[in-house]
Amino acid sequence: MAQQASAKKKRKKDLQALAVFTRGIIKENSLFVLLLGMCPALAVTSSLETGLGMGLLVIFVLTLSNIVVSLIRKVIPDEIRIPAYIVVIATFVTIVGLLTEAFAPALHESLGIFIPLIVVNCLIMERANNFASKNNVLMSAIDGIGVALGFMLALMLIGGTREFLATGAIAYGIYLPLPFEGSIINAGLTLFQMEVFIGPAGGFIVIGFWLAVFKAIELYNKRKKKEARDRWIEKKKKEAAERKRRKAMESAGGSA
Amino acid sequence: MVPAIAVTTFVVILFFATYILNKRTPEPLEAAEIVDRETCTACKNYNCRYKIEETRGD
Amino acid sequence: MSPTVFFVAIISAMLINNVVLLRFLGVCPFLGVSKRSETALGMGGAVTFVMVVGSVLTYLIYYYVLEPFDITYISTIAFILVIASLVQLVEMFIKKVSKKLYKALGIYLPLIVTNCAILGVAETNVREGYAEEFGIMSGLGVAAASAFGAALGFTLVIFAFSSIRERLDAAEVPNAWKGIPISLIVAGIMALAFLGLEGIV
Numbered sequence: 001m002a003q004q005a006s007a008k009k010k011r012k013k014d015l016q017a018l019a020v021f022t023r024g025i026i027k028e029n030s031l032f033v034l035l036l037g038m039c040p041a042l043a044v045t046s047s048l049e050t051g052l053g054m055g056l057l058v059i060f061v062l063t064l065s066n067i068v069v070s071l072i073r074k075v076i077p078d079e080i081r082i083p084a085y086i087v088v089i090a091t092f093v094t095i096v097g098l099l100t101e102a103f104a105p106a107l108h109e110s111l112g113i114f115i116p117l118i119v120v121n122c123l124i125m126e127r128a129n130n131f132a133s134k135n136n137v138l139m140s141a142i143d144g145i146g147v148a149l150g151f152m153l154a155l156m157l158i159g160g161t162r163e164f165l166a167t168g169a170i171a172y173g174i175y176l177p178l179p180f181e182g183s184i185i186n187a188g189l190t191l192f193q194m195e196v197f198i199g200p201a202g203g204f205i206v207i208g209f210w211l212a213v214f215k216a217i218e219l220y221n222k223r224k225k226k227e228a229r230d231r232w233i234e235k236k237k238k239e240a241a242e243r244k245r246r247k248a249m250e251s252a253g254g255s256a
Numbered sequence: 257m258v259p260a261i262a263v264t265t266f267v268v269i270l271f272f273a274t275y276i277l278n279k280r281t282p283e284p285l286e287a288a289e290i291v292d293r294e295t296c297t298a299c300k301n302y303n304c305r306y307k308i309e310e311t312r313g314d
Numbered sequence: 315m316s317p318t319v320f321f322v323a324i325i326s327a328m329l330i331n332n333v334v335l336l337r338f339l340g341v342c343p344f345l346g347v348s349k350r351s352e353t354a355l356g357m358g359g360a361v362t363f364v365m366v367v368g369s370v371l372t373y374l375i376y377y378y379v380l381e382p383f384d385i386t387y388i389s390t391i392a393f394i395l396v397i398a399s400l401v402q403l404v405e406m407f408i409k410k411v412s413k414k415l416y417k418a419l420g421i422y423l424p425l426i427v428t429n430c431a432i433l434g435v436a437e438t439n440v441r442e443g444y445a446e447e448f449g450i451m452s453g454l455g456v457a458a459a460s461a462f463g464a465a466l467g468f469t470l471v472i473f474a475f476s477s478i479r480e481r482l483d484a485a486e487v488p489n490a491w492k493g494i495p496i497s498l499i500v501a502g503i504m505a506l507a508f509l510g511l512e513g514i515v
Binding site for chain 1: 340341387391395430438489491499503505509
Binding site for chain 3: 263267268
């Protein structure tokens with residue numbers, strides 16, 4: 001009996017962990033839903049690969065900072081919580097910057113000042129303050145990976161769109177230290193390269209476009225749900241009316 | 257290595273000290289009301305929470 | 315060293331390499347805060363002050379502390395903490411000194427700690443190598459000038475955007491595009507316009 005209960009508890013815990021992990025990827029996507037981390041999303045997404053690289057760095061920093069914040073959450077006095085988080089995050093950003101410089105110099109070059117600027121990415125501070133400071137280490141790590149993965153996928157989507165529109169192809173192996181290089185898609189549209197999309201204006205426009213697309217999907221789902229609910233209410237109303245009528249008839253028949 | 261540790265320690269202590277000093281300085285009266293929640297939508301959650309938690313205590 | 319250097323630094327940081335539209339720094343306040351013109355100007359004033367003082371401080375720290383000891387690898391942590399301390403000090407100071415000033419600027423100061431424009435400009439100033447080009451002391455002037463220009467550019471853009479925003483709120487926009495998406499498109503068009511200024515200096 002007790003075993004069964006504990007197994008149930010464990011399953012519940014697993015489910016909860018899964019929910020924490022997936023929540024950050026789609027439902028609460030940091031970029032497209034919460035609009036956190038706009039600056040890097042605009043600046044480093046001129047190609048799929050730079051977006052991927054930035055995303056990997058953010059996964060590293062966010063997971064580790066979440067773990068450390070969660071570890072020290074009971075030791076740190078409430079008064080100096082926020083400065084302590086800033087110090088923790090800045091430490092990991094410094095580490096990640098040095099590692100990138102050593103192992104992926106091309107990526108380090110192309111991300112430029114946006115590597116130190118991970119420190120001020122609202123996303124990381126927000127997770128430290130709202131999740132890691134209230135949950136245990138394992139959950140915080142899972143949350144960190146999930147949220148950062150969602151951020152990385154968003155960066156890759158934007159980067160891929162911009163690169164494809166600007167060059168007609170999506171290349172790999174240029175910025176990341178991969179042993180091979182080539183291109184995933186090559187439409188060969190040399191006549192239709194829109195270079196504006198690799199520039200600053202293209203960044204704003206592509207993100208605006210994707211935000212509108214996701215908003216439209218959300219609105220559509222909401223409308224469908226509302227329609228279904230309305231239909232259900234209508235049906236229940238009809239049934240209730242029918243029942244009432246039958247009852248009235250029955251009682252009328254009884255009295256007659 | 258030693259200067260790096262010294263400088264880091266110095267800036268960390270400086271930041272903690274200024275933060276605590278600032279937090280203990282009361283806001284001028286009336287000023288708390290003008291924190292317009294609507295203007296606080298930048299970086300939706302964090303920035304404003306930082307402000308609000310100081311004025312309201314989480 | 316002629317005064318034109320400073321002038322060129324200001325113009326180039328303000329218009330040709332605009333922080334918000336072409337360098338993507340400080341996009342959050344740009345999209346979020348700038349609904350009313352006064353708010354935009356208050357934010358701009360606070361950013362201008364902190365950006366100039368912060369850039370000067372971080373420049374001095376880089377060239378007089380980090381460089382001589384050969385510990386430039388801790389520049390990120392040193393810069394962010396110095397800027398954050400500066401913001402705390404400024405906020406405390408104006409809390410004590412002037413209620414009026416606090417009303418006008420103080421409420422934007424906490425927003426500035428995590429504003430990537432401040433740290434971004436400080437980092438850029440060091441990476442541009444003004445010190446190598448003009449010598450450390452003159453380089454400091456150029457760095458301060460370009461920080462001032464960047465802050466002016468930030469103020470200009472968020473002020474212009476707040477005026478556009480007023481019209482935008484009244485315009486008929488499809489539901490899915492309301493709010494941030496259409497603002498981003500507007501920002502994109504503004505960025506295109508600023509691209510046209512390339513090459514004036």
